[in-house]
Amino acid sequence: MEGHGSCCQPSPSPDTMMPMKDDIQQTDDLTCVPVGLGGVHYRRVRDLLLRAFPPEERAPMPLLALNAFRRPVRLLAFYDGEVFAGFLNACFTERMVYALFLAVNDEVRSRGYGSRILTWLKEQAGPRPIALEVEPLEDAAPNREQRESRMRFYERNGFCDTGYLSIDGKCTYTVLSTAPEEEFTVDDLRDAYRTMFSPLFAPRIEPATI
Secondary structure, eight states, X not given: OOOOOXXXXXXXXXXXXXXXXXXXXXXXXXXEEEOOSSSHHHHHHHHHXXXXXXXXXXXXXXXXXXXXXXXXXXXXXXXXXXXXXXXEEEEEOSSOEEEEEEEEOGGGOSSSHHHHHHHHHHHHHTTSOEEEEEOOOOTTOTTHHHHHHHHHHHHHTTOEEEEEEEEETTEEEEEEESSOGGGOOHHHHHHHHHHHHOTTTOOEEEEOOO
């Protein structure tokens, strides 16, 4: 999740005309565009979602787009000029920002895009901590090296292990946050889950065992 770029806004499309969403924004030298149902931004985010996440870790793209019509939730495509850099799906509550999906376009990696998207997210979060999940570091995992690389990336960008796991069906994730472990509040994450998913589908949070 690394890269960088120069700035110029993509041509407006129906994706940018969503109600109750921020206008096109620029962060450093990236431009972010709200993603609605249909249109070029929707297709690019959908295709990257399918490439970046295994089936058991994905959410249906139409559901993500519909959920982003609610004020606390954002589904954003990021561009470096005309180059699609990646996307972010995040929920903004009063006390925390929760990032459900962050993916960098695999066709243009190693340009700092992942760090730049996180920089934008930190600016939007202000004093609120950001929480997200990654696959846990397991010796037997077939993608152990990829998991280690992902963990190092987030550590370089100010995230640390909270000591908690998020359990969603058959998937278990390590919860990372920009808040130090001793300052991380599980209740704030539960509230973010309820806001993002609804109480019926919110993941379970448990302390990680040593």
